[in-house]
Amino acid sequence: MTGKKELAVAALRNGTVIDHIPSDVLFKAVRILGIESLGTAVTIGNNLESGKLGKKGIIKVADVEFDQATLDRIALLAPTAVVNTIRDYNVVEKHPVTLPDTITDIVRCANPKCITNNEPMATRFHVVSREPVTIRCHYCNHTVSGDKAQLH
Amino acid sequence: MNPNSLVSIADLTKDEILDLLKTAEYFERHPNSKILDGRVAATLFFEPSTRTRLSFETAVNRLGGRVIGFSDASTSSSSKGETLHDTIKMVSNYVDIIIMRHFLEGAARYASEVTDVPVVNAGDGANQHPSQTMLDLYSIYKTQGTLYDLTITMVGDLKYGRTVHSLIMAMQYFRPKFNFVACHELAMPDEYKRFCDEKGIPYTETTDFSPEVINSSDIIYMTRVQRERFTDIMEYERVKDLYNLHNSMLDNSKDNLRILHPLPRITEISYDVDANPKAYYFDQARNGLYARQAIICRALGIKPEEMTNE
Ligand SMILES: [Zn+2]
Numbered sequence: 001m002t003g004k005k006e007l008a009v010a011a012l013r014n015g016t017v018i019d020h021i022p023s024d025v026l027f028k029a030v031r032i033l034g035i036e037s038l039g040t041a042v043t044i045g046n047n048l049e050s051g052k053l054g055k056k057g058i059i060k061v062a063d064v065e066f067d068q069a070t071l072d073r074i075a076l077l078a079p080t081a082v083v084n085t086i087r088d089y090n091v092v093e094k095h096p097v098t099l100p101d102t103i104t105d106i107v108r109c110a111n112p113k114c115i116t117n118n119e120p121m122a123t124r125f126h127v128v129s130r131e132p133v134t135i136r137c138h139y140c141n142h143t144v145s146g147d148k149a150q151l152h
Numbered sequence: 153m154n155p156n157s158l159v160s161i162a163d164l165t166k167d168e169i170l171d172l173l174k175t176a177e178y179f180e181r182h183p184n185s186k187i188l189d190g191r192v193a194a195t196l197f198f199e200p201s202t203r204t205r206l207s208f209e210t211a212v213n214r215l216g217g218r219v220i221g222f223s224d225a226s227t228s229s230s231s232k233g234e235t236l237h238d239t240i241k242m243v244s245n246y247v248d249i250i251i252m253r254h255f256l257e258g259a260a261r262y263a264s265e266v267t268d269v270p271v272v273n274a275g276d277g278a279n280q281h282p283s284q285t286m287l288d289l290y291s292i293y294k295t296q297g298t299l300y301d302l303t304i305t306m307v308g309d310l311k312y313g314r315t316v317h318s319l320i321m322a323m324q325y326f327r328p329k330f331n332f333v334a335c336h337e338l339a340m341p342d343e344y345k346r347f348c349d350e351k352g353i354p355y356t357e358t359t360d361f362s363p364e365v366i367n368s369s370d371i372i373y374m375t376r377v378q379r380e381r382f383t384d385i386m387e388y389e390r391v392k393d394l395y396n397l398h399n400s401m402l403d404n405s406k407d408n409l410r411i412l413h414p415l416p417r418i419t420e421i422s423y424d425v426d427a428n429p430k431a432y433y434f435d436q437a438r439n440g441l442y443a444r445q446a447i448i449c450r451a452l453g454i455k456p457e458e459m460t461n462e
Contacts, residue, residue, distance in 0.1 A: 111257060113255070113256055113257050113277050113278070114256065114257050114258050115236065115254075115256045115257065115258035115259045115261075115262045115276075116258065116262075118236075118256050119235055119236055119237060119262065120235065120237075121237070121262065137258065138258075138261065139257065139258025139259075139261050139262055140257035140258040140276075140277070140279055141257070141258075141279055141280075142257075143343070
């Protein structure tokens with residue numbers, strides 16, 4: 001992050017910065033992270049200039065580090081996102097989100113005739129393409145792109 | 153989970169496919185081998201399909217096994233709100249193999265995951281119907297003497313026709329060439345064309361059911377063009393007769409050409425084709441019996457003893 005872009009949002013002492021989120025999925029990402037129910041300081045920036053993405057979004061959350069399952073969900077719709085862990089104003093860890101080969105019980109199948117929408121059971125999707133992200137239902141074989149996936 | 157379950161044709165390796173074809177061939181010569189003596193099969197048809205059910209039940213009976221089950225969800229416990237999970241668990245206590253058809257897609261996959269009894273998918277909605285694919289393969293193998301290097305022309309509804317999609321998957325091992333003949337609205341989905349590209353399988357795509365296509369074919373696989381598939385009824389009216397096969401269209405076709413169709417047909421193959429020796433769709437249906445006998449034996453891990461001595 002350059003100093004100029006840093007100014008767009010407030011500095012963070014401890015917490016998580018999720019950067020390089022495509023602007024069009026930023027608010028979906030906000031929902032996945034469960035930010036509405038957090039009591040800590042949250043800064044959301046959108047439509048910021050980004051060389052890679054054109055327009056990007058950024059989310060800064062004070063005093064929270066997200067678990068892997070949550071970050072897997074982010075990977076599904078924003079595979080470009082980068083997670084920074086901040087302690088005492090320093091980035092102590094920085095890594096891109098990674099999409100697992102199989103996604104269990106996160107995505108709802110869009111096919112109304114799929115068994116997963118008619119039985120009390122976990123869904124399962126296989127990643128069939130990473131760029132762009134495309135996932136296939138383990139049960140009914142319907143495919144959907146990552147940014148259109150309906151999340152539980 | 154039983155490793156011998158058959159839910160999708162993609163579950164089978166090339167060797168397993170060839171093995172099933174050999175076993176089907178054996179049963180064609182010995183249709184009444186009583187090798188299932190004392191075994192019980194369940195045919196659970198949550199969605200009625202008389203044709204498929206009779207074929208499976210005949211297969212079990214000719215092998216000397218017994219059948220329990222239901223032919224319609226309204227007579228089953230699922231009509232009382234029982235989950236598929238619980239129905240499968242209950243039936244698993246009684247039988248050696250479950251043959252099931254369901255209107256929900258993925259039902260057979262899920263069933264195979266909740267029981268140790270082998271599950272054979274007899275159709276799950278618009279998704280998979282592997283025994284149909286095996287009988288298609290057996291029909292091709294039998295009429296051509298090989299599965300290798302054949303030109304297969306698929307005609308009609310290539311968008312929703314699960315039989316043609318599964319056939320592409322199954323033929324990937326045998327250096328096929330495909331011709332896809334359909335109107336724009338029912339064209340082969342990109343997913344399957346991409347599959348062909350990845351596997352280096354050549355194909356042509358036309359809207360015209362032309363003499364060139366017909367005369368280059370070893371197999372013509374006809375499918376039904378259904379009105380309800382169209383968003384635009386005018387489009388249906390315009391194209392519905394373009395993909396019909398008449399006997400005169402076969403005048404310059406190859407001698408080894410055979411016409412396949414999963415049946416039932418409506419108008420897509422005219423009756424004057426039936427008498428042509430190249431018409432194979434009724435024999436194709438009979439091959440379903442042998443293919444299903446082979447699938448049932450594989451699922452139960454039983455091989456006809458005499459097969460090894462032949
Ligand atoms: Zn599904």
